[in-house]
Amino acid sequence: MIRFDNVTKSYKNLRPALDDISLEIQKGEFVFLVGSSGSGKTTFLKLLLREEVPDAGTVWVAGRDIGELSQWRVPYLRRNLGCIFQDFRLLPNKTVTENVAFALEVIGRPRTVVRTQVAQVLDLVGLGEKGDRMPHELSGGEQQRVAVARAFVNRPLVLLADEPTGNLDPATTQGIMKLLDRINRTGTTVVMATHDVGIVDTMRRRVIQLDQGRLVRDQARGVYGFGDDMTVSSRGVPAVPVAGAGGGRAYDMAGQPESGRVAAVRARRGVR
């Protein structure tokens, strides 16, 4: 579904935001993208959306090299990628229903399709009763549900989430994560950048950790682990460094096999 081949991206006058990243994400996976601020998570998502193009390497989405896409095809790529953000990005002058319908209207879906799809997706996110409310009348969690509905209403192949729970309290966060999990179960690939140690450790999904633009860990059923600024994982489970991998930064849970994919990646990069 998603593949990065030796992708490097730098902005002006800075060290690379992403440095020689290679990884693959299968259809239907749920992936956490973790790492401290400035580690390259957002750049990773922007490359997928083709808001940015890599300096080197290739990004594949749904079997297509998106660097090869001509500019006018980029919108069609984005129709396959739903997006949610920490700040929701709802339109304040439109109702919940209108906000969700907007996503379909502007890609030219006929009105009958819009009506049925919007009603369905609002039921899915649990806001079937609140379609006529304005965003400012809703709680933060409800607003994020509207954003999820808008991202998912067109049934994208991939849902990208950039710290979707950053503004939410723990209880609300759980609700959103349940929702994302339900969406993932429909076969939608979910890639979520997050700082939230709790949810990563509870969900036990694949974890990709970036540090200063480098891929330092790719672990199936992983935990948040510890970056340079953390000494223990939040749950207090002792983590064991994988011998020799990634300059000692990669960790694996005791008793859990290291992701086969990261091994493959290492092989490709000649890291032992």
Next chain:
Amino acid sequence: MAVSFEYVAKETVTNLWRNRMMTLAAVLTVAVSLSLVGTALLLRQAVNRQIGQWSNNVSLQIFLDAGASQPQVASVRSMIDQTPQITRCTYLDHAQSYAQAKQVLAGSPTAIAALTPATTPTVFKCQLTSPGDAATVAATFNSGVPGVYRATSPSQSIRVMQQVTNVLQLILLVIAIVLLVSSLVLILNAIRMAIFARRREVGVMKLVGATNWFIRVPFMLEGLVQGVLGALAAVVIVLLSNVGVSYLIRHYKVSVLGSAVLPPHDLVVTELVVVLIGVIVGVAGSSVAVRRFLDV
């Protein structure tokens, strides 16, 4: 993908209304500048027609002394007959000449009052084989022929008049172009503000995969509407001023300017040109704004 007409119309009207002060400024500037363009075009056509009219009828007028004797008139007539460049001549005696003077001077009663048939010079109105000879022929008759007061070739005065209208037209066009540029900038700025006001929507549209043209079209159309509205106002202004001038010419029976009243065909062409310029200004302004400020 077909851009829904309903959506585009709704968006455009909403934008125009939200931005109405800028829209008004842009539309008025377009209207004023295009009125000047239209006026300049009509003036040029009117002057050209009128000049054509005059030069067809008469190329040379030989005024005789008011007290010229019969033999002097006869000798001037024979001199005219011997001049090969002159094809035809009509002689206006005192009474006819006075009648014509009254018509030409209709606007200034004091000048008429100063004239009597006896003091009005008689005149030969002549046509030449080619208007270009007018100056040389006039010079022959001005070289002290007895009884001749003065020979004038209207083409000289026409040339002066042409130069005056050329200058006038140039001034009008320069003002019009300056105003057109400022209306273009105003439209550009109006669209830029509309884009800024809708940056959230534009962001979401890009995110969910609206095509670039889908995002652009409402803004471009907004500029087009501003240009066309201004042009339509200019069309009305130009038509009204044309009606006004025609009415004045007819009302005061200024028959020498009779040909300056334009036929409908010329008017329609001019108005179409005005509308076309309005369309161009609107589309150009909004295209630049969309290209520079709408990052899609």
